[in-house]
Amino acid sequence: MIDPGLIGDPDGYVPGEAVQGVWRVGEDGKPTGEFVPNPRYGPPEDDFAELTESRHWLDRLGEQPAVAVRESIPGILDEQVPGAVLEWVKILDAPRYLTGGRPQPGDADRMIVTRAAVALSFALSVTSPGGRREVLQGVFSWIAVGLDRPSERKDQVWFDLRAGLDRAEADLRERIHLVGRAPEPGTP
Template identity: 50%
Template sequence: MSDSVPDWPRSRRTPPDDPGLIAEAAANPGGSVAVIDGDLVGGDPNGYVPAEAVHGCWIIGPDGVLTGEYAENPNHGTPVDDFTRLTALDHFWNWLPGEPVATIRGSVEELLTDQVPGAVLEWMKVTDEPKVVSGGREIPGDDEKLILVRTGVAVPFGLSVRSPDGRRDILWGVFTWAASGLDNPAHRSDRVWFDLQTDIATAGELLSQRVYEVEEG
């Protein structure tokens, strides 16, 4: 359900005789009801839904009755990775062991395969602006610069993982990576967290603690 009406190509169709659809329309006059491609969202239609999984939507009239207009999503299809909100951050990423997108995606995939050997990360999307926390120490004699000692990033995500038996699960939550001892590589420590069904506000508060929980040495 949506209060807005997407600007997609429209056609006239006969709405299905579905009591649930009719009830949704009656409860949301002037809006629209999305049609979700169940093959792309696994077994939980109430979980995270990528934009590509929306086949289209039925337009609702101001009287709460389906108008017979159907707006078809031109981007409907197989979901793909989207790390735009991560790469758009003005952040110093050299503390990570590699390019940020590949490194974070690879770490998430490793966590998933540790849980289910043979699982495949089909796609991953950063769903909101990540949260970054950093801490440093002053350089003697230079009040304008700091030496980076610890940092971390919390990345809100939605993703699809397929098990070896063919089952697809859509997961959402926040992936967090924190590192300390960055000023002394011999004593550097890293730790990751995978918090399912957690929003970025909660994970952002936890991040401020977690960058200090990573033990050095």
């Protein structure tokens, strides 16, 4: 049983906390009539475990990578719908990473990281100023270049709705070279 007040579209992403419970089904495939409540039922909460437990180098996002990602999303949403309010974010799969660099002078086994990227598959809940709730899914990508020259560092994020993680990982390979580059003449 799903609490419709905690989700947008019942055919879309449903966070585990929105499930009030389940009815047991017997070995014969028929309901037993026994209802098992969900101990986690309640307002959905952020879940960045897939990011924070990845053990990947995330220093470029600061001491708290989940906070850095979480704090960047409301601005993106507000650009699309002024006054939109982010309720919760869940990272759904293991992140995809891309890191580039150059050899450390005098040490062929070490690299100086010059650019890095991460793509995160997400589901999030946002409410419009009118109170309408939408649960969105997609991929959030963050690319940072100039990591070896902090005064010249450039960051850019992408928010690709309804995109898959495989596609976003492929996009990282192109996008990581676009950040910080001057636009071609005649392009906006």
